[in-house]
Amino acid sequence: MRGLWSLLLGCRGPYSAPMTASGECQLADGRVVVLRQAGPGDVRAIAGLYLELSAESFYRRFNSERPAPALVAQLASFGSGAACLVAAAPSDPGRVVAEARYVPIAPGTAELALTVADSYQGAGLGHLLLDALVERARAGGLARLRAVVLLANTPMLRLLQSYGWVLAAPTEDFSVAFLEISAAGGMPGWPAGGPGRRVLVERRSWFDDQQVAALRAAGNDVRQCTGPRRDTGRACPLVTSGYCRLAAEADLIVNLLPGDEPDCTAVLAAHRHRWPHRVAE
DSSP states (O other), X not given: OHHHHHHHHHOOOTTOOOOOTTSEEEOTTSOEEEEEEOOGGGHHHHHHHHHHSOHHHHHHHHSSOOOOHHHHHHHHOOOTTOEEEEEEETTEEEEEEEEEEEEEEETTEEEXXXXXXXXXXXXXXXXXXXXXXXXXXXXTTOOEEEEEEETTOHHHHXXXXXXXXXXOSOOBTTTEEEEEEESSSSSOOOOTTOSSOEEEEEOSOSXXXXXXXXXXXXXXXXXXXXXXXXXXXXXXXXXXTSXXXXXXXXXXXXXXXXXXXXXXXXXXXXXXXXXXXXXXX
């Protein structure tokens, strides 16, 4: 918990001003919020946040239409193994304007979710909450956080981009991606005890092609990385810092990145230099 509270008191989000001793943090638009850990008494306020979301925001968060209030209250609850953070305006501390949580789903892995009120979106509050949630996960001994994200949820995809996500499972129904980020910094590693060989596929697509599908069908543990992209500001840590946990722990590296982009050819060259026996040619 020390790491979490040091983060909240330091307010390290990229769109924030320094946090005061009272725990208040200024957002990019000048508004102030208070970030704190949630407890069972906050469930009703979190449900209120869900009910106040626009239809579009609710769908992006839950991938469903808004259900009856009783079910929304169930969605707002969280068990003893979960971690939940909330943000509120100092003038109305009983009203939650944003929430972040994770729920353990496997050893070393938890599923994360973020909700920000429509009137607070775009001010950097999501960055603050995600930073705090990752710090809490690291303090709790988690290695990675998974997010189930609609491909149409551009704000969430951009938010996770700064953490260097990896596609951890096949995209479902051509619309829902399973992305993982590291709680320890850098790219996420591989979970222990996974099935088959660890195969890293580097390619620019959300969807499996015939080659990737065949790798999965053979029982391999396949994870996909889109590689560096200048248009989104995504860099390759193997090239920029000399280390990528995902590549270092892979048994096989299948590089299908564009061969006419210098950043991508640099990635392949780094693989061949460090692990020539792992690169599929």
